[in-house]
Amino acid sequence: MTRISRLAPLLGLLLVACGGTGQHARPLEIDDADAWRAIxxxxxxxxxxxxxxxxxxxxxxxxxxxxxxxxATAEEATN
Known part of the structure; x- marks a missing residue:
């Protein structure tokens, strides 16, 4: 019984750490300056x-x- 009482704070910390913040992560965003965009x-x-x-x-x-x-800079330099 004393083992469980020693592990309780550790288990509580583990549950909080794995639970996350409740907010969903934003999808990966690509900066327009670094992006290739096409149709x-x-x-x-x-x-x-x-x-x-x-x-x-x-x-x-x-x-x-x-x-x-x-x-774009490399293409302009070759033209």
């Missing part, structure tokens, strides 16, 4: 952190809406 061929608008595969599930890219700052 896919089926009309779906997508935003991603990588260009590769951005519209694979939607029949490919129809039009780019935004390129991240680094990619």
């Amino acid at each position: 896919c061929k089926d009309g779906t608008r997508v935003k991603a952190v990588r260009e590769q595969g951005i519209c694979d599930d939607h029949h490919g890219v129809a039009m780019w809406m935004n390129k991240p700052g680094e990619a």
Whole structure:
């Protein structure tokens, strides 16, 4: 019985720590300056952190809406 009474505070702390705050976490947000944004061929608008595969599930890219700052700067330098 004394073992249980010694573990009670630890168990209480564990329950509180695992219970969370009761608030749901926000979905992952991508900063627009770092995002690739495109309209896919089926009309779906997508935003991603990588260009590769951005519209694979939607029949490919129809039009780019935004390129991240680094990619846009590199493209301007080559033109």
